[in-house]
Amino acid sequence: MKLIMAKDYQEMSNKAADVIINQVKEKPNTVLGLATGGTVIGMYEALIQDHQKNNTSYKEVHSVNLDEYVGLEYTNQQSYHYYMNDQLFSHIDIQADNVIIPNGLAENIDAACQEYEKAIAELGGVDLQILGIGQNGHIAFNEPGTSFDSITHKVELTESTRNANMRYFDSIDEVPTHAMTMGISTILKSKQILLLASGKSKAEAIYNFINGEVHESNPASALKNHPNVTIIADEEALSLVE
Ligand code: F6R
Known part of the structure; x- marks a missing residue:
């Protein structure tokens, strides 16, 4: 595991962007695994x-997203479909057909999960997966206790x-109760993983x-079993690490 320290949020963001840009330049048809959230x-x-x-062109890039809420229309500003278009896709030249995000509106969510897993495999797997981390150690929507085989x-x-x-x-009642998420084993199949924290x-x-130890009570700890993980964290996020 490699740790890259950044001074602050801006520096963390720039360093992370550089990793993606270099990856896309080296392999223009890269499969990027993308996250949402503030980080x-x-x-x-x-x-x-x-x-x-x-x-820098994303014309040949494919992207897969980690997760999506169940039941939120894509026009809802809180849906991850909306977020990805708004924050990234509409500003670069990635092709709409090359983007996949879990379909939280599917009638049969379990079948949609299986299809999603299959779609990632058909792309040949994720080359570079970007992750944020929850305060409780969650990655994607894999909460503490999630099986590492998920x-x-x-x-x-x-x-x-x-x-x-x-x-x-606007209120807690509007926050969806369910989501679709890549599992921990899906994430671990990525060739390279970049975890960001600020x-x-x-x-x-x-x-x-x-x-900490590698244990299902801490989903992020599963990453320690992966051979190619880089953390980019800023000083505040590293403030408890000696
Ligand atoms: C987002 C995701 C989540 C976030 C995590 C951190 O697609 O999968 O696991 O990465 O909750 O969120 P922020 O960045 O908002 O602190």
């Missing part, structure tokens, strides 16, 4: 700036995750990840 917004901004300035599945969101995500909704609120999760 990655600065990285997406840096990618857009680079695309505008240096013409594949794409439907989850009931915990109280703490719904509360953390409430900041984006700010004091992530310090404990990063401390537990680095110093």
Whole structure:
């Protein structure tokens, strides 16, 4: 596991964007695994700036997203479909047909999960997966206790995750109760993983990840079983690590 320290959110974002840009330049038909949330917004901004300035092209890139809420229309600003279009896809030259995000509107969510897992495999797997980390160590929507063998599945969101995500909704009642998420084993199949963390609120999760044992009570700890993981974290997120 490689640790790259950044001064602050901006530096973390720039360094993460550089990893993606180099990957896409080296392999133009890269399969990128993408995340939503606050941590990655600065990285997406840096990618857009680079695309505008240096013409880095995403025409041959495929992307797969980690997760999506169940039951939110894609026009809903809190859906991850909306987020990805708004924060990244509409600003770069990625082709709409090359983008896949879990279908939280599917009539049969379990079947949609299986199809998603199959679609990733048909792409040849993820080359570079970007991850944020939850305060409780979750990765994607895999909450503590999730089996390390899990594949794409439907989850009931915990109280703490719904509360953390409430900041984006008008009230807790509007926060969906379920989501579709890549499983931990799906994530571990990625060839390379980049975990990002910024700010004091992530310090404990990063401390537990680095110093704690590999155990299903800490989903992020599964990454320690992967041969190619890089963490980019800023000073605040690393403040509890000696
Ligand atoms: C998002 C995702 C989540 C977030 C995590 C951190 O697609 O899968 O696991 O990465 O909740 O969220 P932020 O970045 O908002 O702190």
